[in-house]
Amino acid sequence: MRRADNAVEQSTEGAAAGGRCATLCETCRVRAISVCRSMAIDALDELETITTRMKLPAGRVLFDEGDPAEHLFTIHEGAIKLFKMLRDGRRQITGFLLAGDFLGLAFFRTYAYSAETVGDTLLCRFPRERFMALLERHPMLEKELLSRASSELAAAQEQMLLLGRKSARERVASFLLALARRQAASGRGSVELVMSRYDIADYLGLTIETVSRAIQAANAEGLIRMIDRHHFVVADQGRLAAASASG
Amino acid sequence: MRRADNAVEQSTEGAAAGGRCATLCETCRVRAISVCRSMAIDALDELETITTRMKLPAGRVLFDEGDPAEHLFTIHEGAIKLFKMLRDGRRQITGFLLAGDFLGLAFFRTYAYSAETVGDTLLCRFPRERFMALLERHPMLEKELLSRASSELAAAQEQMLLLGRKSARERVASFLLALARRQAASGRGSVELVMSRYDIADYLGLTIETVSRAIQAANAEGLIRMIDRHHFVVADQGRLAAASASG
DNA sequence: GCTCGGCATTGACCCAAATCAAAAGCTCGG
DNA sequence: CCGAGCTTTTGATTTGGGTCAATGCCGAGC
Numbered sequence: 205m206r207r208a209d210n211a212v213e214q215s216t217e218g219a220a221a222g223g224r225c226a227t228l229c230e231t232c233r234v235r236a237i238s239v240c241r242s243m244a245i246d247a248l249d250e251l252e253t254i255t256t257r258m259k260l261p262a263g264r265v266l267f268d269e270g271d272p273a274e275h276l277f278t279i280h281e282g283a284i285k286l287f288k289m290l291r292d293g294r295r296q297i298t299g300f301l302l303a304g305d306f307l308g309l310a311f312f313r314t315y316a317y318s319a320e321t322v323g324d325t326l327l328c329r330f331p332r333e334r335f336m337a338l339l340e341r342h343p344m345l346e347k348e349l350l351s352r353a354s355s356e357l358a359a360a361q362e363q364m365l366l367l368g369r370k371s372a373r374e375r376v377a378s379f380l381l382a383l384a385r386r387q388a389a390s391g392r393g394s395v396e397l398v399m400s401r402y403d404i405a406d407y408l409g410l411t412i413e414t415v416s417r418a419i420q421a422a423n424a425e426g427l428i429r430m431i432d433r434h435h436f437v438v439a440d441q442g443r444l445a446a447a448s449a450s451g
Numbered sequence: 452m453r454r455a456d457n458a459v460e461q462s463t464e465g466a467a468a469g470g471r472c473a474t475l476c477e478t479c480r481v482r483a484i485s486v487c488r489s490m491a492i493d494a495l496d497e498l499e500t501i502t503t504r505m506k507l508p509a510g511r512v513l514f515d516e517g518d519p520a521e522h523l524f525t526i527h528e529g530a531i532k533l534f535k536m537l538r539d540g541r542r543q544i545t546g547f548l549l550a551g552d553f554l555g556l557a558f559f560r561t562y563a564y565s566a567e568t569v570g571d572t573l574l575c576r577f578p579r580e581r582f583m584a585l586l587e588r589h590p591m592l593e594k595e596l597l598s599r600a601s602s603e604l605a606a607a608q609e610q611m612l613l614l615g616r617k618s619a620r621e622r623v624a625s626f627l628l629a630l631a632r633r634q635a636a637s638g639r640g641s642v643e644l645v646m647s648r649y650d651i652a653d654y655l656g657l658t659i660e661t662v663s664r665a666i667q668a669a670n671a672e673g674l675i676r677m678i679d680r681h682h683f684v685v686a687d688q689g690r691l692a693a694a695s696a697s698g
Numbered sequence: 699g700c701t702c703g704g705c706a707t708t709g710a711c712c713c714a715a716a717t718c719a720a721a722a723g724c725t726c727g728g
Numbered sequence: 729c730c731g732a733g734c735t736t737t738t739g740a741t742t743t744g745g746g747t748c749a750a751t752g753c754c755g756a757g758c
Contacts, residue, residue: 286608288609290617296612298612309604310605311598312605316609346594350593353600355558358564360607364611364614365535367611367656368656369656372714401736412735412736413737413738414715416736417737433737449538450537618744619744619745658746660747663706667708680705680707
């Protein structure tokens with residue numbers, strides 16, 4: 205759990221100074237799904253001057269719950285897990301963030317949760333103060349954040365329903381289905397389970413053993429077909445949805 | 452579960468037309484803790500023209516999950532529960548809102564959850580469209596909403612930790628402690644449990660029997676002292692906090 | 699004051715998922 | 729290519745909280 209400070213960093217400030225060609229932001233592959241989508245090209249230039257790109261390996265801590273909230277991030281590639289812990293070590297993962305997602309929106313002094321990379325991850329980092337200043341000048345960006353906060357809240361409520369009221373089998377079915385839908389956009393053949401069984405368990409409020417059994421069962425019953433331990437395809441969308449106990 | 456349409460409503464438009472005296476908003480008792488706190492007096496006037504005051508009895512439905520999101524609300528007095536349901540009737544209450552809280556922030560066409568009054572409740576209702584138009588002209592209001600969304604998100608994450616990883620005893624202790632802290636501000640002697648055991652159970656992901664047993668146990672162990680079924684005082688803050696397994 | 703009906707408590711029993719234990723696959727350094 | 733140390737799977741056993749059942753309590757209406 206090494207900290208992110210010693211990560212491979214690539215500040216864009218130097219690049220911007222050295223002659224005006226296509227900027228990183230303009231050619232950004234995830235721009236269409238990032239917070240940046242709401243910004244005009246000139247605003248993007250402004251954003252880019254405060255951006256630091258980072259490439260992090262798996263298992264790197266971005267920040268811990270309680271740390272002063274100094275940065276905001278957008279994810280470029282890879283995945284981040286957000287989690288809270290109890291003093292005795294019990295952990296609840298509150299969400300997995302994928303390419304295009306935004307991270308660090310905290311209207312408080314400190315982060316309310318910890319964040320750690322799941323696989324190798326590429327991200328953009330913004331200093332909080334300067335990003336907030338940007339908000340003043342670009343109301344569309346603020347709308348975008350409000351909209352994202354709103355859908356995160358909806359997702360959180362859905363997860364509370366899962367944690368409070370669904371059986372183990374239903375939780376795992378819901379999870380596999382949600383992952384499949386999320387990755388359907390990026391149109392690969394199989395769905396990737398980047399995270400370990402341990403992470404899945406801590407996300408679903410179960411143990412690794414229960415997760416493993418439920419996945420095996422879903423495979424045996426033909427709801428999904430496991431390719432290997434970290435890849436599957438949805439074999440029967442209808443029955444998987446039925447097993448998830450929700451739309 | 453009658454709908455709110457036939458509620459006692461009091462539009463302020465008539466009042467505003469009939470001579471300029473102190474408006475409802477200006478004398479509002481919860482203004483200091485509502486979204487309205489961020490608004491100047493003149494902006495308040497504007498807000499007031501789109502406000503409908505409503506007084507609702509217990510158990511009244513404000514809206515159901517999936518309904519078109521036509522209104523926003525602030526709570527004046529009383530309490531609202533937000534919840535989601537599965538098709539077979541299992542219910543998860545995702546939050547209780549009290550005086551000063553804001554409700555209906557949904558950047559979507561439809562509500563993502565249902566809302567129902569817990570006790571008798573007094574609230575202000577705004578038509579969504581006109582409220583959103585107001586946002587354009589009052590960026591401070593937008594900041595206020597973003598800030599509220601952000602703290603709701605933090606609360607949701609805390610609740611996920613509770614639902615996913617805490618024992619029944621810890622959940623009930625957490626709930627009692629949070630209620631006590633929330634009501635400490637409004638400085639009464641005892642903490643009121645407005646909601647039924649059924650509601651508490653559906654909020655904590657437990658059954659009424661388990662909630663009842665945990666409350667009795669907390670009482671027997673001297674963590675709290677029950678006054679009657681709907682009132683208690685915190686008898687040992689330290690041990691109650693310890694039993695809740697979190698700060 | 700009495701009775702009815704809904705909430706809340708208490709008790710007995712059961713089961714889904716946790717825990718404990720061990721084997722089987724991967725993966726990566728040497 | 730081997731083997732140490734992981735993650736994952738599978739099996740046996742235990743248990744916290746759910747389920748079922750009964751009783752108690754309290755307010756509303758008669």
